[in-house]
Every structure is written in structure tokens, then in C-alpha cells.
Amino acid sequence: MNEPSNHGPAAALLDRVWADLGIDVRFADDDTPPRHAVPLPSRLATGELAWASVRAACLASGIGTLPDPDRVAVAYRSDRALTVEGASPDVWSPYSGFFRASDGWIRTHGNYPHHATRLHAGLDLAPGADADDVREAILPLSAADAVDRITAERGLAVRVQQENPEHDATLRATPLLHVERIDLPSRGGRHDAGTRDDRAPLAGVRVLDLTRVIAGPVCTRTLALLGADVLRIDPPHLAEPEWQHLDTGHGKRSALLDARTDRFEELLASAHVVVLGYRPESLDRLGLSAAALLERHPGLLVAQLSAWGIEEPSRAGFDSLVQAESGISMIETLDGDRPGVLPAQALDHSAGYLLATAVISLLRRRRREGGGWVVRTSLRRVAAELLGMPRSSRPEAGREPALATHTSAFEVAGQTVITAASVLPGLEFTAPHRWGSDQPRW
Known part of the structure; x- marks a missing residue:
């Protein structure tokens, strides 16, 4: 440091x-x-x-x-x-976290009950589904497809992405x-x-x-x-x-x-x-x-x-979602695979x-x-x-x-x-x- x-x-x-x-x-x-x-x-x-x-x-x-x-x-x-x-x-709700998709990772947020309900709806899961059910539903999907399905039901999810220095430089110009x-x-x-x-x-x-x-x-x-x-x-x-x-x-x-x-x-x-x-x-x-x-x-x-x-x-x-989509999570990865988080x-x-x-x-x-x-x-x-x-x-x-x-x-x-x-x-x-x-x- x-x-x-x-x-x-x-x-x-x-x-x-x-x-x-x-x-x-x-x-x-x-x-x-x-x-x-x-x-x-x-x-x-x-x-x-x-x-x-x-x-x-x-x-x-x-x-x-x-x-x-x-x-x-x-x-x-x-x-x-x-x-x-x-x-x-x-x-933290068990519905908030990183979930592996077929081609990468997504980050979800389900701390509020209504967000958890929407997450379940987007993945065609019953309201009482647990985190393992969510994990199994996301794994066969591409990250983009999983996020699209969840957000279509007004749930909260983003793809975990690498940073985009050009976009960040544009934002810093404001x-x-x-x-x-x-x-x-x-x-x-x-x-x-x-x-x-x-x-x-x-x-x-x-x-x-x-x-x-x-x-x-x-x-x-x-x-x-x-x-x-x-x-x-x-x-x-x-x-x-x-x-x-x-x-x-x-x-x-x-x-x-x-x-x-x-x-x-x-x-x-x-x-x-x-x-x-x-x-x-x-x-x-x-x-x-x-x-x-x-x-x-x-x-x-x-x-x-x-x-x-x-x-x-x-x-x-x-x-947590902004960290994931902006590239912060992949910068803070501990093993080069699973996304990390700021302290x-x-x-x-x-x-x-x-x-x-x-x-x-x-x-x-x-x-x-x-x-x-x-x-x-x-x-x-x-x-x-x-x-x-x-x-x-x-x-x-x-x-x-x-x-x-x-x-x-x-x-x-x-x-x-x-x-x-x-x-x-x-x-x-x-x-x-x-x-x-x-x-x-x-």
C-alpha cells in the first residue's frame, strides 16, 4: 500500500x-x-x-x-x-453476489425482498428458491442472457467486465x-x-x-x-x-x-x-x-x-454492481478468475x-x-x-x-x-x- x-x-x-x-x-x-x-x-x-x-x-x-x-x-x-x-x-442476502455463467461472471443484488422476487422471476424460479437454485439456473446461460432475463423482470444484475480506460477517461473529463x-x-x-x-x-x-x-x-x-x-x-x-x-x-x-x-x-x-x-x-x-x-x-x-x-x-x-461492471472487481481478483471486491x-x-x-x-x-x-x-x-x-x-x-x-x-x-x-x-x-x-x- x-x-x-x-x-x-x-x-x-x-x-x-x-x-x-x-x-x-x-x-x-x-x-x-x-x-x-x-x-x-x-x-x-x-x-x-x-x-x-x-x-x-x-x-x-x-x-x-x-x-x-x-x-x-x-x-x-x-x-x-x-x-x-x-x-x-x-x-448480505444469499441472492447478492457473484454467480458464474457459461462464459463469465455476473453480479446480482437481492438484499431487498422485492429485488429477490424479481431475480427469481427472471430465472423462472419459485419464490422460495435458494442460492444454489440461483447458481444452477445461471450456470448454463451466457452472462449477457442471464442479465437480460433478470433485468427484464426489473431485477438487479450486471455482467462482470474488464475496465474500459477510454470510457473512464471520458467520464473523468466531466x-x-x-x-x-x-x-x-x-x-x-x-x-x-x-x-x-x-x-x-x-x-x-x-x-x-x-x-x-x-x-x-x-x-x-x-x-x-x-x-x-x-x-x-x-x-x-x-x-x-x-x-x-x-x-x-x-x-x-x-x-x-x-x-x-x-x-x-x-x-x-x-x-x-x-x-x-x-x-x-x-x-x-x-x-x-x-x-x-x-x-x-x-x-x-x-x-x-x-x-x-x-x-x-x-x-x-x-x-457492488458498479464495482462489477466498471472493471473494479476484475482488478481486485485474488486468483485471476473469480472477481474480487474493494475492502x-x-x-x-x-x-x-x-x-x-x-x-x-x-x-x-x-x-x-x-x-x-x-x-x-x-x-x-x-x-x-x-x-x-x-x-x-x-x-x-x-x-x-x-x-x-x-x-x-x-x-x-x-x-x-x-x-x-x-x-x-x-x-x-x-x-x-x-x-x-x-x-x-x-
């Missing part, structure tokens, strides 16, 4: 972030390296990506103290640190954080959101959180940590695994509400920031695209995250911290300049950034940080919950609420 340097890939990534956000790079001493490399060993520069992403959020928040690289590693592997009543949750200012007649009231309290720089900022899984919730958890009033809204018909919300729900309230109700529109009308994490096509259908939101509510700051980017609005995806869901976590960095910075710009703002990134765009960073021929064995040093304990609905601690120096998480346990109001 390469030691970071003052002019290494982490510093270069930070320079890119500041350029995308229109920030003078002289505002912070952003070339200071960590005291040792972030222990996320891999062929790709996963530790450098993690360090730069967390450091960006710190600097944008006015936190000059360096993060602890061990704590960064634990936070990026937060699912391994999480316990509920002393037990570690089973975070902003990592794509910022757009949209000026429409404003009814006022949003531009002055926030306080000048250094201990809680986002106090007074109302954030409507329309995200789930990891990346979006990491973003909004970071905003809550900095003092924002974050209200997460989920559709009543789509349950969230308890462990997943406890892992990233710190400091937020959580409510269930249909997005087509008058109450939802009232929440939007008084929000300062909206964070979107659903498929662009789904958002369009509900009238929740960035353009539609700003048309109805000028002066909003809209932060949008997706798996594949707005260029592929109908595709759903997760970190953490680093695309998710980095996208979350980078999007939070953008929100913090653009709130500051909005106070100065007015206007409505949109910032977008995607897991695929973050993957392209990682694939363009220096890599090693093989990862060195990584040291394992002591979990007890980098975790926090909470009481949530009578249960003891232990999670990874905050990576922002000097700030501590408050307890997550139970999913869906709050009223939909500010």
Missing part, C-alpha cells in the same frame, strides 16, 4: 473537488497527508479515495484537525462494526461534482439558512432526505452531524432493513410519507436542501426531479446522487462525503450569491475517479484498527446499538431513531 504524499492522488482529488465547487484552493491547507495510510488495502487507491473524501468534508466544514486514518477505515467498513444487542447483523446554478423568481426565505455557529455550522438548515442504503444516508448523516435539521422520508410501502438504517441514521428523524401528498409538498416548501438518492426516472415520474423541484420551489439547493448518473435514468444500482463499499461512502462537501460549500455560495443550485454525482463517476488514480500490483496486508477505539454506543428503542464513530474530528453522533418512528414535520 503506497504511503500518501503531499502531492499524491488524495491531494489531486481534493484539487478537483475545489475546482468543481468553485472554491479557491488556497482557503485550506489541503495538502497535509495523514500520519499513515488509511488501512483499506487493495490494488486500487481505496485508502487515498477515502482520505480525500473525508478530508474534503472536514475542510468544507471548517475543521482543520486531521481525521484519524484508522477511524476512516472503520467508518468505510461500518457494516462490520455494527452490532445490535451484541449481535452482528447479516448484511466534473466529479457537477454544479449548476438555476435562477428563477424566488419567494425568498432560503438564502439565509444556517447560522455562524462554528460548533454547528448548519444549525437552522432544513434538509429533506430522500435517500436510502449507504451513499445518500452518509451524506445526510454528515449534514446532521454539523447541526442541520434532517428529516428522512421513506415511502410507506418499501420497508428498510433495520440494521441499514441504524448504520447511517444518526442525528436524523425518520418518517413515512407518500411523496404525492399535500403534506409532502408542504415539507418541500419549507426545506432549504433536498437530497435525492432514487433513480432519476422514478424521481421524474413523481415530479421530484431537480428541475421540477426548483420550478415549484425556487431557491432550493438540490443534491442528487444515483448509481449510474442521469445519463442512464432508468437503471437502478448499488456499489469497503468505498464508492458509496466517498460519494456520500463528497456530496455533503458540495452541500456545505454551496450553502455558503447561496448566501453570497442567491439563486437555486443543483449538484450531482454518481457511484459510476466516483468509480471512474478511482480507476484513474495510481494503483499497485498487489495489496499489502493491512493492519486492522481496534474497533472499540472507533465505535460509539447508543440506546435505540430499548436496544443497545454500536456503530462506527464519526470521522469528523471533534464531533460525535447522536443516536439514530427507529426507522419510520417520527412524524413528517420539521
Whole structure:
């Protein structure tokens, strides 16, 4: 694992972030390296990506103290640190993983029950089929045929592919954080959101959180940590695994509400920031695209995250699927045959911290300049950034940080919950609420 340097890939990534956000790079001493490399060993520069992403959020928040690289590693592997009543949750469904096809590999995702049902339907399996049944159904098929059958039923699967350097270079020629200012007649009231309290720089900022899984919730958890009033809204018909919300729900309230109700529109009308994490096509259908939101509510700051980017609005995806299709999995293979994985869901976590960095910075710009703002990134765009960073021929064995040093304990609905601690120096998480346990109001 390469030691970071003052002019290494982490510093270069930070320079890119500041350029995308229109920030003078002289505002912070952003070339200071960590005291040792972030222990996320891999062929790709996963530790450098993690360090730069967390450091960006710190600097944008006015936190000059360096993060602890061990704590960064634990936070990026937060699912391994999480316990509920002393037990570690089973975070992966047997329907999520690599499956061999006749001519290669595919990667599936079936953690949500509806995705597992669709996976079974695409493979003509009974709803109760187990992972061995899935494996046997895929093996005779070509990888392309297996993916086509699953996705035709709206299941989630991708072919495991080799990297495409030309495509990644094209993606890297676009902003990592794509910022757009949209000026429409404003009814006022949003531009002055926030306080000048250094201990809680986002106090007074109302954030409507329309995200789930990891990346979006990491973003909004970071905003809550900095003092924002974050209200997460989920559709009543789509349950969230308890462990997943406890892992990233710190400091937020959580409510269930249909997005087509008058109450939802009232929440939007008084929000300062909206964070979107659903498929662009789904958002369009509900009238929740960035353009539609700003048309109805000028002066909003809209932060949008997706798996594949707005260029592929109908595709759903997760970190593991993006790793597989982008070529990361074959780079990280251990034996040259079976695909491998990054040591953490680093695309998710980095996208979350980078999007939070953008929100913090653009709130500051909005106070100065007015206007409505949109910032977008995607897991695929973050993957392209990682694939363009220096890599090693093989990862060195990584040291394992002591979990007890980098975790926090909470009481949530009578249960003891232990999670990874905050990576922002000097700030501590408050307890997550139970999913869906709050009223939909500010």
C-alpha cells in the first residue's frame, strides 16, 4: 500500500473537488497527508479515495484537525462494526453476489425482498428458491442472457467486465461534482439558512432526505452531524432493513410519507436542501426531479446522487454492481478468475462525503450569491475517479484498527446499538431513531 504524499492522488482529488465547487484552493491547507495510510488495502487507491473524501468534508466544514486514518477505515467498513444487542447483523442476502455463467461472471443484488422476487422471476424460479437454485439456473446461460432475463423482470444484475480506460477517461473529463446554478423568481426565505455557529455550522438548515442504503444516508448523516435539521422520508410501502438504517441514521428523524401528498409538498416548501438518492426516472415520474423541484420551489439547493448518473435514468444500482461492471472487481481478483471486491463499499461512502462537501460549500455560495443550485454525482463517476488514480500490483496486508477505539454506543428503542464513530474530528453522533418512528414535520 503506497504511503500518501503531499502531492499524491488524495491531494489531486481534493484539487478537483475545489475546482468543481468553485472554491479557491488556497482557503485550506489541503495538502497535509495523514500520519499513515488509511488501512483499506487493495490494488486500487481505496485508502487515498477515502482520505480525500473525508478530508474534503472536514475542510468544507471548517475543521482543520486531521481525521484519524484508522477511524476512516472503520467508518468505510461500518457494516462490520455494527452490532445490535451484541449481535452482528447479516448484511448480505444469499441472492447478492457473484454467480458464474457459461462464459463469465455476473453480479446480482437481492438484499431487498422485492429485488429477490424479481431475480427469481427472471430465472423462472419459485419464490422460495435458494442460492444454489440461483447458481444452477445461471450456470448454463451466457452472462449477457442471464442479465437480460433478470433485468427484464426489473431485477438487479450486471455482467462482470474488464475496465474500459477510454470510457473512464471520458467520464473523468466531466466534473466529479457537477454544479449548476438555476435562477428563477424566488419567494425568498432560503438564502439565509444556517447560522455562524462554528460548533454547528448548519444549525437552522432544513434538509429533506430522500435517500436510502449507504451513499445518500452518509451524506445526510454528515449534514446532521454539523447541526442541520434532517428529516428522512421513506415511502410507506418499501420497508428498510433495520440494521441499514441504524448504520447511517444518526442525528436524523425518520418518517413515512407518500411523496404525492399535500403534506409532502408542504415539507418541500419549507426545506432549504433536498437530497435525492432514487433513480432519476422514478424521481421524474413523481415530479421530484431537480428541475421540477426548483420550478415549484425556487431557491432550493438540490443534491442528487444515483448509481449510474442521469445519463442512464432508468437503471437502478448499488456499489457492488458498479464495482462489477466498471472493471473494479476484475482488478481486485485474488486468483485471476473469480472477481474480487474493494475492502469497503468505498464508492458509496466517498460519494456520500463528497456530496455533503458540495452541500456545505454551496450553502455558503447561496448566501453570497442567491439563486437555486443543483449538484450531482454518481457511484459510476466516483468509480471512474478511482480507476484513474495510481494503483499497485498487489495489496499489502493491512493492519486492522481496534474497533472499540472507533465505535460509539447508543440506546435505540430499548436496544443497545454500536456503530462506527464519526470521522469528523471533534464531533460525535447522536443516536439514530427507529426507522419510520417520527412524524413528517420539521
